Amino acid sequence: DQQVKQNSPSLSVQEGRISILNCDYTNSMFDYFLWYKKYPAEGPTFLISISSIKDKNEDGRFTVFLNKSAKHLSLHIVPSQPGDSAVYFCAAGTGANSKLTFGKGITLSVRP
Amino acid sequence: GEEVAQTPKHLVRGEGQKAKLYCAPIKGHSYVFWYQQVLKNEFKFLISFQNENVFDETGMPKERFSAKCLPNSPCSLEIQATKLEDSAVYFCASSQPKLSSDHSYNEQFFGPGTRLTVL
Numbered sequence: 001d002q003q004v005k006q007n008s009p010s011l012s013v014q015e016g017r018i019s020i021l022n023c024d025y026t027n028s029m030f031d032y033f034l035w036y037k038k039y040p041a042e043g044p045t046f047l048i049s050i051s052s053i054k055d056k057n058e059d060g061r062f063t064v065f066l067n068k069s070a071k072h073l074s075l076h077i078v079p080s081q082p083g084d085s086a087v088y089f090c091a092a093g094t095g096a097n098s099k100l101t102f103g104k105g106i107t108l109s110v111r112p
Numbered sequence: 113g114e115e116v117a118q119t120p121k122h123l124v125r126g127e128g129q130k131a132k133l134y135c136a137p138i139k140g141h142s143y144v145f146w147y148q149q150v151l152k153n154e155f156k157f158l159i160s161f162q163n164e165n166v167f168d169e170t171g172m173p174k175e176r177f178s179a180k181c182l183p184n185s186p187c188s189l190e191i192q193a194t195k196l197e198d199s200a201v202y203f204c205a206s207s208q209p210k211l212s213s214d215h216s217y218n219e220q221f222f223g224p225g226t227r228l229t230v231l
Contacts, residue, residue: 004154
């Protein structure tokens with residue numbers, strides 16, 4: 001039972017444009033959502049998070065939107081840069097110190 | 113240190129041999145998490161510690177897998193009698209404690225992983 005789903009395996013965008021990465025979840029108990037970025041042969045790097053009491057969180061070029069009724073969140077990167085090319089994982093947790101449940105990731109390619 | 117350190121980087125074992133992986137969390141972080149990533153798929157949670165105490169072991173296989181976090185020592189994940197299906201990258205992560213009432217999540221900082229290959 002996959003509780004966090006990233007249904008698109010890959011996304012390709014032009015440099016300077018917006019990248020929108022989507023994530024769906026099924027477990028209503030999740031109250032924290034995070035996005036991690038991962039390069040090959042490295043560990044995931046934390047990007048941005050959002051609590052279930054909010055619907056938007058912004059940090060520089062990265063914005064995460066949460067739609068609780070639809071159990072959907074998205075990560076917007078604008079403007080996209082070639083250095084953003086990586087695998088992006090959506091993750092969710094219950095409680096501030098809980099384990100994370102990850103999606104399968106989406107490979108983002110930003111074309112120069 | 114300022115980063116989560118994992119050793120070794122690569123580990124090759126014959127089926128049936130023991131494998132032991134190590135993790136040094138970021139200094140001051142009291143939570144340690146172990147995840148298994150098979151074939152670049154999603155990360156599977158194994159176990160977490162709060163200091164030297166098991167915090168959540170719901171993902172830990174009942175047999176062959178064990179883990180410890182002892183004071184003044186790196187945390188360890190040990191697999192007895194490895195099987196082919198144990199081949200994966202094992203990631204360790206650490207975090208600082210936060211109160212739930214803070215409405216923020218204690219983001220987990222990941223190490224570079226240990227790639228275990230069972231032949």
